[in-house]
Amino acid sequence: MQPISKALAINDLADMKQRGEKITCLTAYDASFSSLLDKVGIDVILVGDSLGMVIQGQRTTVPVSIADMVYHTRCVSHARQRAFVMADLPFMSYATPKAAAKNAAKLMQQGGAHMVKLEGAKYDCVSFLVDQGIPVCGHLGLLPQSINQLGRYAVQGKTQIDADKIVTDALALQHAGATLLVLECVPAVLAKQISTQLNIPVIGIGAGLDCDGQVLVLYDMLNIGIAKRPRFSKNFMNNVTSIEAAIAAYQQAVKCGHFPTPEHSF
Numbered sequence: 001m002q003p004i005s006k007a008l009a010i011n012d013l014a015d016m017k018q019r020g021e022k023i024t025c026l027t028a029y030d031a032s033f034s035s036l037l038d039k040v041g042i043d044v045i046l047v048g049d050s051l052g053m054v055i056q057g058q059r060t061t062v063p064v065s066i067a068d069m070v071y072h073t074r075c076v077s078h079a080r081q082r083a084f085v086m087a088d089l090p091f092m093s094y095a096t097p098k099a100a101a102k103n104a105a106k107l108m109q110q111g112g113a114h115m116v117k118l119e120g121a122k123y124d125c126v127s128f129l130v131d132q133g134i135p136v137c138g139h140l141g142l143l144p145q146s147i148n149q150l151g152r153y154a155v156q157g158k159t160q161i162d163a164d165k166i167v168t169d170a171l172a173l174q175h176a177g178a179t180l181l182v183l184e185c186v187p188a189v190l191a192k193q194i195s196t197q198l199n200i201p202v203i204g205i206g207a208g209l210d211c212d213g214q215v216l217v218l219y220d221m222l223n224i225g226i227a228k229r230p231r232f233s234k235n236f237m238n239n240v241t242s243i244e245a246a247i248a249a250y251q252q253a254v255k256c257g258h259f260p261t262p263e264h265s266f
């Protein structure tokens with residue numbers, strides 16, 4: 001009989017940072033992949049609004065609705081036993097703290113999410129949600145929901161001024177009560193500095209090796225994306241003959257500190 005492993009909670013992720021164990025995270029949007037990620041031992045499943053691009057075939061994450069997020073979060077959360085489930089609040093679903101609370105409640109009550117993630121320096125929303133007992137993950141660096149302001153998906157925090165702003169925002173999010181932070185597409189040296197300065201775990205994507213954990217979009221690492229795979233991602237289907245083996249290779253590479261390499265960092 002398989003041992004039933006205990007479900008992970010947010011404090012387990014904090015403990016992993018303290019003891020230097022890397023946190024593994026991948027996106028999933030359905031029950032089958034959720035179950036497979038869980039079986040392989042992935043710590044955190046992110047129901048990302050990247051589903052707008054890889055599931056819905058949209059050009060950006062901007063059109064994704066809260067109903068889309070609730071539906072996919074429910075598909076994922078029912079199918080896992082151990083993994084911690086985090087769901088993105090989509091574009092414009094947290095324009096005010098009140099809206100954020102209403103929509104986070106949907107993700108948690110209808111979707112079964114354990115934590116919600118929101119992009120940018122939204123301290124008021126973060127502290128309002130945390131006051132209601134909702135665990136919140138911040139997201140800094142490249143903010144895909146702001147693509148229409150940014151113009152293109154590119155590395156962030158390259159100038160000293162931009163880097164300092166990301167450090168300040170990260171500290172402020174932690175102070176507002178965020179208990180996890182995703183750093184996307186920033187120089188590895190900046191991500192290292194932030195991971196060291198913060199008490200909360202920092203999960204990187206295109207943010208170098210020295211974060212407390214790593215996340216990738218599942219379809220990129222399985223090489224089945226419709227768009228070009230971002231430079232920081234890696235095809236883990238190389239050298240394996242099954243999807244399960246590719247996910248296991250990612251799990252092991254992150255736990256051992258073998259991914260990302262400099263070629264997958266900025």
Ligand SMILES: Nc1nc(=O)c2c([nH]1)NC[C@@H]1CN(c3ccc(C(=O)N[C@@H](CCC(=O)O)C(=O)O)cc3)CN21
Pocket residue numbers: 049050053054061142144152153154155185217219220225227229230231232
């Ligand atoms: N499939 C997928 N993978 C992702 O990593 C991802 C999404 N979708 N959707 C939401 C955001 C958008 N992200 C992206 C998308 C594209 C690049 C990209 O093409 N970057 C170029 C460099 C662009 C430049 O510097 O001009 C690269 O070659 O990596 C980066 C991040 C990350 N997230």
Ligand SMILES: CC(C)C(=O)C(=O)O
Pocket residue numbers: 027046047048049050051088182184205215216217
């Ligand atoms: C790229 C990750 C961090 C994300 O937010 C998503 O998949 O939506």
Ligand SMILES: [Mg+2]
Pocket residue numbers: 048049050061088144
């Ligand atoms: Mg997202």
